[in-house]
Amino acid sequence: MEAELSRGTIEKAYARWAPVYDIVFGAVFDRGRRAAIVAAERIGGRILEVGVGTGISLPDYKRSNRLVGVDISEPMLRKALARVAEHNLENVETLAVMDAEHLAFPDNSFDVVVAQYVITAVPNPEATLDEFSRVLKPGGEIVLVNHIGAESGPRALFEKGFAPLARRLGWRPEFRFGRLADWAARHGGVRVIERRAMPPLGHFSLIRFARA
Ligand SMILES: C[S@@+](CC[C@H](N)C(=O)[O-])C[C@H]1O[C@@H](n2cnc3c(N)ncnc32)[C@H](O)[C@@H]1O
Numbered sequence: 001m002e003a004e005l006s007r008g009t010i011e012k013a014y015a016r017w018a019p020v021y022d023i024v025f026g027a028v029f030d031r032g033r034r035a036a037i038v039a040a041e042r043i044g045g046r047i048l049e050v051g052v053g054t055g056i057s058l059p060d061y062k063r064s065n066r067l068v069g070v071d072i073s074e075p076m077l078r079k080a081l082a083r084v085a086e087h088n089l090e091n092v093e094t095l096a097v098m099d100a101e102h103l104a105f106p107d108n109s110f111d112v113v114v115a116q117y118v119i120t121a122v123p124n125p126e127a128t129l130d131e132f133s134r135v136l137k138p139g140g141e142i143v144l145v146n147h148i149g150a151e152s153g154p155r156a157l158f159e160k161g162f163a164p165l166a167r168r169l170g171w172r173p174e175f176r177f178g179r180l181a182d183w184a185a186r187h188g189g190v191r192v193i194e195r196r197a198m199p200p201l202g203h204f205s206l207i208r209f210a211r212a
Helices: 007-017 021-025 030-043 074-086 125-135 153-169 177-187
Strands: 046-050 066-071 092-097 110-116 136-147 190-198 204-211
Touching: 007 021, 007 074, 007 153, 021 074, 030 110, 030 136, 030 190, 030 204, 046 125, 066 074, 074 092, 110 125, 125 136, 125 177, 136 190, 177 190, 177 204
Parallel strands: 046 066, 046 110, 066 092, 110 136
Antiparallel strands: 136 204, 190 204
């Protein structure tokens, strides 16, 4: 049975990560972040970054896009606010503490919803994806980049064994792609249009969903 990953666990975990996050996860996740931005900018317009964290990717978007960032962790978001000021990012409309599962935006608010290294860290991934789809305009895209658990073999075994400790660090290493594909099939209004392997080690994926 899957161990619980609660909002409290996540808030505690990211309050601890915030001071060192960019040093530990900056370079290692950079290729995936940049690929997500390239995908998002193919549509462009008003872009919501969910789990924006320390705002590490915000300076990499073209200034012609309007950006809104939300995160559940206030310590992470404080870093993002400092970054926006430091880089004078006038295209960042808002940064707000918000739960991805309960987005305080009207339906059809964004051209693209981006979530980098987030969807396996939220308590309810499917309910969270429902929210992404709700705030997305028809014709828009959800762009995820994330670690995806192996289907079988030694990596799958390792990920299963590591899962309880990983919960305390704030993520689910054994999360399979099938969960995302099943969500899209059940939802009916979105479809998977791309899954591309990403470094490090190809254990990560860029995943795009299009909204009808
Ligand atoms: C691994 S970090 C990724 C940060 C950033 N997107 C990046 O590329 O480095 C995961 C982020 O998701 C946020 N997060 C986790 N659960 C969340 C939720 N339910 N609602 C909003 N943000 C959440 C965490 O606070 C954290 O900042």
